[in-house]
Amino acid sequence: MGRLEVKVLDGTPPPASRMISPYLVVCGDTGEAVMIDSGSKTSAGLLADQVRSEGVTLKAIILTHIHLDHGGGAGSLYRMLGSVERVYVHPRGEKHLVDPSKLWKASKSFLGPYADYFGKPEPLPPEAVKPAGDGEEIEFCGGRFRVIHTPGHASHHMSILLEGEGVLFTGDSAGVSVVDEDGVTRVEVPTNPPPFKPLLYYESLLKMMRVGGFDRVALGHYGFAPEGRSYLERHAREIIDWFRAAYEAYRGGATDAFRLAEALARALEQAKRGLRAKSPLVREFFYMGAVYGLLDAAQRGEQLPAVAQV
Numbered sequence: 095m096g097r098l099e100v101k102v103l104d105g106t107p108p109p110a111s112r113m114i115s116p117y118l119v120v121c122g123d124t125g126e127a128v129m130i131d132s133g134s135k136t137s138a139g140l141l142a143d144q145v146r147s148e149g150v151t152l153k154a155i156i157l158t159h160i161h162l163d164h165g166g167g168a169g170s171l172y173r174m175l176g177s178v179e180r181v182y183v184h185p186r187g188e189k190h191l192v193d194p195s196k197l198w199k200a201s202k203s204f205l206g207p208y209a210d211y212f213g214k215p216e217p218l219p220p221e222a223v224k225p226a227g228d229g230e231e232i233e234f235c236g237g238r239f240r241v242i243h244t245p246g247h248a249s250h251h252m253s254i255l256l257e258g259e260g261v262l263f264t265g266d267s268a269g270v271s272v273v274d275e276d277g278v279t280r281v282e283v284p285t286n287p288p289p290f291k292p293l294l295y296y297e298s299l300l301k302m303m304r305v306g307g308f309d310r311v312a313l314g315h316y317g318f319a320p321e322g323r324s325y326l327e328r329h330a331r332e333i334i335d336w337f338r339a340a341y342e343a344y345r346g347g348a349t350d351a352f353r354l355a356e357a358l359a360r361a362l363e364q365a366k367r368g369l370r371a372k373s374p375l376v377r378e379f380f381y382m383g384a385v386y387g388l389l390d391a392a393q394r395g396e397q398l399p400a401v402a403q404v
């Protein structure tokens with residue numbers, strides 16, 4: 095059995111690129127592969143081509159969560175490739191993969207035009223969908239994938255540790271770190287659309303660090319974090335600055351998304367980069383998504399981690 099190889103795929107629907115990264119874990123000599131996340135319905139054709147060009151048989155998909163940009167393409171890939179035996183998901187996401195109608199309705203109302211950009215997910219047959227419990231080990235073609243439930247971004251979020259290879263797939267549990275359309279500016283913003291739970295999110299970061307066993311962090315947006323494991327520690331520190339800045343601005347009168355977006359951009363360099371990003375996806379979907387989530391958390395009086403209390 096040869097070593098496993100982890101490849102970054104581009105699951106960004108055109109015309110954007112390099113913003114959404116599913117991963118292909120190619121299992122040595124077996125010719126088989128496992129995919130972490132599936133991109134969206136509208137990127138499934140591109141991803142199916144990338145899998146075919148690797149010359150591998152895709153046997154399983156493990157989803158970090160069911161949001162349209164991570165789990166939305168699973169049904170289409172299942173149908174297009176014809177080789178996928180199992181799609182693993184957090185138990186709370188299971189029913190939405192079999193019947194995506196409620197998820198689609200909720201996504202339409204929250205994401206507006208971005209719901210259509212990602213597309214309406216195709217349903218999966220119930221026998222293909224497998225719920226994955228916290229701590230569960232999924233074994234496929236020589237790879238051991240450990241499931242770590244990491245709620246906060248969403249109640250149905252889980253991260254995946256590829257054991258022995260030292261790769262942690264964080265989905266949306268550890269922020270966005272992407273390069274803007276200018277090809278140079280790195281933009282790093284939180285991943286927290288409403289209903290956002292700051293305390294759970296922070297505890298999930300600590301949980302991943304406690305589990306350990308990784309030296310590479312594979313982000314949902316986009317690719318491997320440049321500095322490896324220490325990215326997670328840095329993100330845990332920086333998210334506290336975002337929480338503080340958002341709650342302070344909210345108490346200071348930034349009580350709508352527009353004012354909060356501006357206030358954060360004055361307080362934090364990365365928020366400024368988010369607000370001014372050239373890429374509409376970064377500006378409107380990532381940055382404003384984070385702003386809406388922080389606003390919603392402040393409005394609901396969501397508890398912050400003790401280290402963030404002001």
Ligand SMILES: [Zn+2]
Pocket residue numbers: 161163164265266314315
């Ligand atoms: Zn995402």
